[in-house]
Amino acid sequence: MNDRVRLMEASIGVGGDGDNDREPPINHRISSHVIIVKECESYKDTDSSNAAEMEDEEGRILRQNQNMKDPEKKDKELIFLKPNSSVFLSPTRVCFKEKAKKRSRKKRESVKEKQTKSQCKTESGKNGENLKQEAISRFLDGKGTNDLEFIAVIGEGCYGRMEKFWLKEFQVFLARKVFKMMFTNMEAVRNEYKMLQIVGGAGGAPRPYLHCQGTNSILMEFCVGETFRTFMRDRIRFIPMKDLLRILLEIAKALQEVHSRGVIHLDLWEDNVLIKYDDGSGQDPGSVKIHLVDFGHAREPGTEAGIYHGKRWPPELLSGKRVLACPEFDVWQLGMLFYKVARTVRDFPYEIKVLVQMALSEIPEDRPQLKEFIRVLSLLVYGDSMEKKEKNKSH
Incomplete structure (x- = not known):
């Protein structure tokens, strides 16, 4: 028996009834799925040794394909058997589609790495x-x-x-x-x-x-920074109004960050607010950094605030009664800081004065929330562009 094996491309049907000496086109663009089509023709052959030799080669090819552990590797390796010959050829060809998949996979991995690095930097x-x-x-x-x-x-x-x-x-x-x-x-x-x-x-x-x-x-x-008391005494009269409002805005944002962690400061006064402001003499002109320090009186919301004495505490803490800590205490102290600024600086914005007057109310429920201070200060500092950004975020 003589077996004639021809390699054919499944997707485009490469091959045909050519001469026995014609080999399959190797340089053709091939897909990831290759099949071996075996056609057997019966001939009366007196030489039984040639038939046995061909059957052994076919069995070796089939065993090699079955023993492949990686299914993808099986698709990548093309097995050629030269027609009318007992010479076994097994060149490895990497498919073009597989190369494209590798390139796209590496590109996605590099993009993910860049995103993670940029996220750390931002x-x-x-x-x-x-x-x-x-x-x-x-x-x-x-x-x-x-x-x-x-x-x-x-x-x-x-x-x-x-x-x-x-x-x-x-x-x-x-x-x-x-x-x-x-x-x-x-x-x-x-x-x-x-x-x-x-x-x-x-x-x-x-x-x-x-x-x-x-x-x-x-x-x-x-x-690092100077206290709010030192800033009020030495520098507040010499900085632009827009920069001053930006400093007040950053103080309100810093207090809001503390509240977001579930902590009420309860001691927000001039010596516990540090301001790092570059008036142009440093490397980053106009930059502002706020540090809230001294958390000795800080409490979690809903816990007992204690009894205090002095002018820098909200009226409810001076009543001698046991009260629970709430954000309105810090709003009152923030209003006291802003009141001192409004009393020192000329042409202080009327909108902030109204909020300060509301924040100093003796009734905690009548005081505005921190986000109202942040909204008004943002409008005064950045204009309508800030309001448009907030509306876009909400939508």
Whole structure:
């Protein structure tokens, strides 16, 4: 028996009844599915050894195809058998469609990588910054404060003092808040450390690194900026009105970020708001960065706020009754900050004055929400373009 095997293309039907010496076209564009069509013709052949040899070759080809573990590889490998010959040819040809699939797959992967990298960059370096903060926390947990170099005392009050340190291992400044035990207890220190952990840097709040129980202190991120009190005294009269309104807008946004984390600050006054403003003398003119600090009185909404004494607290906290913390307390204190600005600056916008008057109401329910301050300030700073962007987002 003589077998004649011809390779044919399934999709276009390559092949025909040509001479036995004609080979299949190799350079033709081929698809990913190739079949081997075997046509057998019966001949009276006296040489039985040739027939047995051809049957052995066919069995070897079939076994090779069955033993292929990768089904895609089976489609990629073309098996040729030269007609009228016992010579076995098996050249590997990679299909053009398979190459195109590989190129498109690599292109999609590269696009995904670029998107992930750009996302990390657009988050203002938050990814790398968070990794750095975690590394510092692990380092301090292991070695404590032994590798810290004391720089200076940067602030002091009736409840404690703030110290500045240099961490050579990471080339960064750190701040340590040391509490006076005669005015505070360990529960207050643990509460502030917990609130800083919940906030997690929102509103420019310092990230906590270590609670030093031995020294009754908290080691935290060092925030750069001048206090709102210093800003009011030295610079507020010399900056443009638009920049001043942008600073007030950033303060309202920072407070809203803190509220979004489920924390009420309860101590928003001049020394607890840090402003980093570039008036043109730095590398980024007009840039504004706000840091809300000192979360010693901070509470979660719905928890007991406590009883306070002094002029910087809302009226409901001075009544001597036990009240629950709510965002309206911070709105009242924000109104007090804006009231001091309106009293200092000429031609302060009337719209903000109206909101300030409402925020200082003795009834918490009559006070405007933070988003109303942000909306009005955004219109004054950015004009109608900001309102159009907000409408597009809502739609």
